Amino acid sequence: MAIKHAQGSVRAEGGELRAILLCGGYGEGLRPLTNSRPKALIPLVGRNIVEWTMDSLPQEVEEVILSVGPFGDMFFQEFENYVEKDVLIVREEYPLGTAGAVRNSTKLLKDGTFMVLSGDLICEMDLSKLLDFHWSNEFSITAALSIEGKDTFKFKLDEDGRISEISEANGFFPVGAFVFEPEVLDILPRIGSLESDVFPILIRTGELGGLLLSGKYIRIKGLNDYLEAQEHLLNSMGLESLIEKDVSIGKDVEITGSYIAEGCEISSNTSIEKSALLGFCKIGEESSISKSIIGEGSVLPPGSRVFNRIIREESRA
Numbered sequence: 046m047a048i049k050h051a052q053g054s055v056r057a058e059g060g061e062l063r064a065i066l067l068c069g070g071y072g073e074g075l076r077p078l079t080n081s082r083p084k085a086l087i088p089l090v091g092r093n094i095v096e097w098t099m100d101s102l103p104q105e106v107e108e109v110i111l112s113v114g115p116f117g118d119m120f121f122q123e124f125e126n127y128v129e130k131d132v133l134i135v136r137e138e139y140p141l142g143t144a145g146a147v148r149n150s151t152k153l154l155k156d157g158t159f160m161v162l163s164g165d166l167i168c169e170m171d172l173s174k175l176l177d178f179h180w181s182n183e184f185s186i187t188a189a190l191s192i193e194g195k196d197t198f199k200f201k202l203d204e205d206g207r208i209s210e211i212s213e214a215n216g217f218f219p220v221g222a223f224v225f226e227p228e229v230l231d232i233l234p235r236i237g238s239l240e241s242d243v244f245p246i247l248i249r250t251g252e253l254g255g256l257l258l259s260g261k262y263i264r265i266k267g268l269n270d271y272l273e274a275q276e277h278l279l280n281s282m283g284l285e286s287l288i289e290k291d292v293s294i295g296k297d298v299e300i301t302g303s304y305i306a307e308g309c310e311i312s313s314n315t316s317i318e319k320s321a322l323l324g325f326c327k328i329g330e331e332s333s334i335s336k337s338i339i340g341e342g343s344v345l346p347p348g349s350r351v352f353n354r355i356i357r358e359e360s361r362a
Contacts, residue, residue: 061107061131062157065150066098068164069114069137074267077357078340083116084265085164086123088323088341090278090287090304093123094165094265097278099130101168101222103176106160110135110153112146141236144243147225148233156227163221163264167274169281170260172222179224182206184254185247187224191262194218198240200255208253211244217255220262268355272319272336275304295330312347320351323358 072084079087085095099109108131113120117136124132135150147161158179160172170189179187188208190200199216200208210216223239234242247253263274279287279302288294288305295313303317306324311317315328318335322328326339329347337351340358345351 062105062159063108063110063154064102064106064160064162065110065112065147066095066162066164067143067146068095068111068120069141069146070165071115071140075265075271075338075355078338078355081116081358082119083113085111085113086116086119087271088306089265089271089321090275090282091289091306094167097274098162098164098166098168101162101166101170101172102130102160103171103173105173105176107131108133110150111164112137112150114140142234142238142242144233144237144239145235147239148230148235151230151233154227159225159227161223161225165265166221166262167265167277168220168222168260168262170220170222170258170262172258174258175222175224175256178206178256179254182254183252185226185229185252186244187254187256189220189222190217190255190257191220192217192257194220195264195266202255202257206254206256207251208244208248208255210248211240217257220258221264268336268338268353271321271338275321276302276319279304306341 068083068085072079075084086093110133111120112135114137120134133153137146137149141149175189196218199212199218201210201212201216203209232246244253263270265271265274286300286303289307291308292305293310295311297314298311299316302319304321306322308325309322310327312328312330314330315332320334320337322339324341327344329345329349331347332345332349334351337354339356342358343356344361
């Protein structure tokens with residue numbers, strides 16, 4: 046496996062199915078953590094968010110293209126020795142929107158079908174079914190849909206699997222996973238969004254399809270989504286909490302529904318509930334942390350009370 050840096054009009058050889066993961070956003074909902082690293086590389090239960098997204102991909106996908114924005118060098122460092130799939134990285138020099146990011150990534154695409162996923166997606170749906178449905182129809186794009194979601198818009202789905210309308214009231218929620226045919230590239234703007242600039246065109250021509258899938262999915266846009274994903278992943282492992290190696294825990298410490306990364310020090314008479322400590326944190330005695338993320342290397346003094354907050358990396362609050 047290899048990591049490749051896209052420069053100019055590079056086209057990869059081989060017939061593998063590829064997937065573009067959109068990781069170029071600014072991650073506003075997870076600030077201040079995203080002041081110093083991209084959202085896709087924030088740790089989540091021992092792995093980066095985008096690695097969990099990669100787990101969602103069907104086995105037919107052999108190569109992954111990461112469309113990245115700020116902190117692009119961190120992706121090269123992180124995936125330099127990644128062995129599970131070939132990883133190719135494309136930079137956005139400035140914000141392009143979802144449609145522009147796909148277009149910018151196509152320098153690494155061959156002719157043929159490809160997938161597009163949000164780089165913050167935790168998904169247990171069987172996306173192989175989405176591929177099969179797409180290949181058995183004649184849609185230019187096919188979207189994975191769910192009866193549950195948090196987006197402000199929905200897709201109205203006809204009986205033949207054709208999406209006929211984007212609505213705020215009726216329909217199914219987009220999961221954040223799509224299958225594309227290469228002819229779509231002709232209508233992608235250099236800067237713009239799939240929702241506003243591409244989907245309406247394909248709805249008018251009858252070329253936007255959708256498949257309702259069952260299974261859990263979470264888009265990590267903010268603190269509550271992150272904590273929901275953490276709880277779900279811990280439950281899927283059969284764990285109530287996960288404490289990594291080399292963690293120092295004092296007397297009368299209560300840890301429930303939380304993830305404690307390597308190298309943390311937790312002093313006595315402290316409670317940690319439904320939270321994440323992202324490594325090498327020091328928590329003073331008689332502290333209480335609930336529904337929060339504590340950034341790597343942070344130091345909290347004795348008696349700290351942290352509720353529903355994100356503490357930046359190396360904070361000395």
